Amino acid sequence: MNTIKELYAYRQMIFSLVKKDLRGRYKGSVLGFLWTFINPLLQLVVYTVVFSFILRSNIERYYLYLFVALIPWIFFSSAITVGASSVVAQKDLIKKIYFPRMVIPISYVTSSFVNMLLCFIVIFAVIIVTGAGINFIALLALPVIMAVEYLMALGMALLTSAVTVYFRDMEHILGILSMMWMYMTPIMYDKSIVPDELLPVFNLNPMTHVIECYRTVLYNKAMPDFSSLISAIGFGLFFLILGCLVFSRLQRHFAEEL
Amino acid sequence: MAVNDIAIDVNNITKSFKVFPDKGSQLKERLLFRKRNRYEERRVLRGISFQVKKGEAIGLIGHNGCGKSTTLKLLTKIMYPDTGTITMNGRVSSLIELGAGFHPDMSGRENIYTNAAIFGLTKKEIDARLKDIISFSELEEFIDNPVRTYSSGMYMRLAFSVAINVDADILLIDEILAVGDANFQAKCFNKLKEIKAKGTTIVIVSHSLGQIEQICDRSIWIHEGLIKAEGDPKEIDLEYLDFMGRKLQETTSKELEEKQSDEASETEQTEEDTAPEQEEETAPEEAPKRWGNGSARIKKIRAYTADGSQQKVFRTGEQIVFRLEYTVNKPVDDAVFGIGIFSRDGIQCYGTNTRIDKYEEFRLDRSGTAEIVLEDVGLLAGEYLIDFAIETGDGIPVDYYREAYKIEMINSIGDVGIARISHKWNIN
Known part of the structure; x- marks a missing residue:
């Protein structure tokens, strides 16, 4: 409870770190902030070429099918991989001055989240341009899904960033782990092609539920499956609490370890 | 002493550091070189307790490595004690590392916002202080230039102005008044006195006993992780100086003895020794x-x-x-x-x-x-x-x-x- 109160007091710091991160991300590049949009669009082109012309998936409007899952995934995976080194990256600050340490992963995840929201502009542009259509009622569920994913990503980032301080290999392990995780989540393919024996694993994967929800709303234009949504919320809260507990235990010795 | 009169309550804190001769933080190193992971424990603080009343100013003195800076770091919560408790009542600001989070490419004004946010101020609070901060730093003309164009003196002035204008209830200071030129130092010192007069609790760590005597009501002398003496700065400082002087004499006379015994055993070596004794x-x-x-x-x-x-x-x-x-x-x-x-x-x-x-x-x-x-x-x-x-x-x-x-x-x-x-x- 005290932690929440303190974090609220430091909201200006979170805000300014997010701003600094967003502004600094493309600093010095010619296209600057446009990269926020260009990057996912180009990724979309690559995946569409591979899966529509070479591997030939028979999913209708595959580019959209993929896109609505890929953007949320990029946010999640950057939260756990880049987020993991966020605390180590700010070691000068941590060794010098007191502030609630959670501010750092929170800011990082928040700025990635804002980035994802901007990418959603591109998603909606694609939907409108291609005439895929939108279900406005189902769209009401979108903020809930986003919030759940945010909490999940934050929980994971708290966990990985705190562990990385003590164990620097974590950054590299997480790179591989997140790639494996991506292929174990129905992003590029449909869950229906997953063999029955493997289904329990997929159902235990919290991202499966999140991705399914996004896809139902934006691709299938329907309200998300209630059980998927509940599972996603459950996982989200679980990771958040776990992340907070681990982080607050480990943060006591940050200054000495860094 | 009534409980709500106390700003800082330090209760029997201890702190050790692990000193690794050669530490590996990667898995491979941890597994392969188990033996390297042996470390020595260095006890820096061995049980320190003191209380600071609201509005009181205390100075921590002691020679290098006695634990005074560690104590200050524990007070700021950058580190935590191994055992014992610390209670701080009120908003804490520290003048320990000035200019934390300054970004060279951002303007002075923007950096004021970032830096003050790290002290836990909200935008509204910073807005209210902005004028004071800028005028105290004497950087009015340069405030919208990027900080990388500042001289180191200007940089420190800006950083100090932010830290001192936080309006903290408790101010922690480590060797601070080495900022800028003599004029600005005097200004900082006066500001510090003004802040003290307003009822802010101050803890100073300094080698400069003069500064401590001018501002502090009480000195605490820390020696090898324990409090050796505390009381009126003038008395404690004298005691401390006396002790340090005696220690200096002891070490030099010991050196002299060693030197003499060396010379006795190695008479031939006396001639080449043209370099001064280090x-x-x-x-x-x-x-x-x-x-x-x-x-x-x-x-x-x-x-x-x-x-x-x-x-x-x-x-x-x-x-x-x-x-x-x-x-x-x-x-x-x-x-x-x-x-x-x-x-x-x-x-x-x-x-x-x-x-x-x-x-x-x-x-x-x-x-x-x-x-x-x-x-x-x-x-x-x-x-x-x-x-x-x-x-x-x-x-x-x-x-x-x-x-x-x-x-x-x-x-x-x-x-x-x-x-x-x-x-x-x-x-x-």
Whole structure:
């Protein structure tokens, strides 16, 4: 409870770190902030070429099918991989001055989240341009899904960033782990092609539920499956609490370890 | 003492650091080199308790490595104690590392916002203080330029202005008043007094006992992780100085004994030893700061107070005696001895030599000692670096030793500048 109160007091710091991160991300590049949009669009082109012309998936409007899952995934995976080194990256600050340490992963995840929201502009542009259509009622569920994913990503980032301080290999392990995780989540393919024996694993994967929800709303234009949504919320809260507990235990010795 | 009168309550804290001779933080290293993971535990604090009342100012003193800076870091919550508890009542601001989070490409104004946010201020609170911060830093014209264009003095001024305008209930300070030029230092000092008068609790860690005496109500002397004494700064500081002086004497006499026994066992080795004995305190940095033809060398420098006790810290107005031991390799017929005293920022405060003072030139044909007695040294609080030199009569350096010695002056009166000019006021 005290932690929440303190974090609220430091909201200006979170805000300014997010701003600094967003502004600094493309600093010095010619296209600057446009990269926020260009990057996912180009990724979309690559995946569409591979899966529509070479591997030939028979999913209708595959580019959209993929896109609505890929953007949320990029946010999640950057939260756990880049987020993991966020605390180590700010070691000068941590060794010098007191502030609630959670501010750092929170800011990082928040700025990635804002980035994802901007990418959603591109998603909606694609939907409108291609005439895929939108279900406005189902769209009401979108903020809930986003919030759940945010909490999940934050929980994971708290966990990985705190562990990385003590164990620097974590950054590299997480790179591989997140790639494996991506292929174990129905992003590029449909869950229906997953063999029955493997289904329990997929159902235990919290991202499966999140991705399914996004896809139902934006691709299938329907309200998300209630059980998927509940599972996603459950996982989200679980990771958040776990992340907070681990982080607050480990943060006591940050200054000495860094 | 009523509970709500207490700003800081430190209850029996201990802290150890693990010292790894060679630490691997990667899995491979951890597994392969298990043996390397052996570490020593260094106990820095061995059980310290004290309380600070609201509005009180205390100074933590002690020699390097005694645990005073660690105590301060524990108070800021950058680190946590192993055992014991610390309770802080109120908003804490620290002047420990100034300019945390400054971004060189952002303007001074933007950096004020970032930096103040790290102290936990909201945008509204920063807006309200912005004018004060800028005017205190005296950077009005430059405030919208990127910080990378600032000189280091401007940078520190900005950083200090933010930290001091946070309006904390508790202010923690580590060796702070080395900021900027003498004018700005005086301004900071006055601001500190003003803040104290407003009822802010202050904890200062400093080597400069003069600063502590001027601002603090109480000194706590930490020695080897324990509180050795606490009380009125004037008394505690004297006790501390006395102790440090005695310690200095002990170590030097021990060295002398060692040296003598060395010489007894290795009689043949005495001749080649032309380089001066590297006494850590007397020679902060040697090679590039020393030149001369080598006919004679200054071997050892010591400073004494009027009563003959060896010291490195003196009070403004005291007598200081420097005694030089020199060795002669080749006789010098017309030697002149010189001294130069410089402040930390390189200003020469005084300089003279035996020629200026109309002494006959000296003939040096064997090793000996030279003494200069400085009466009533008016240098004000701060650190001073001292050059010593031996020259020939026509100005050829024999041994010119820059920054050969360092002393600290302390001054509990509070006058400012470089040196005290004796004075009186006549006011009608």
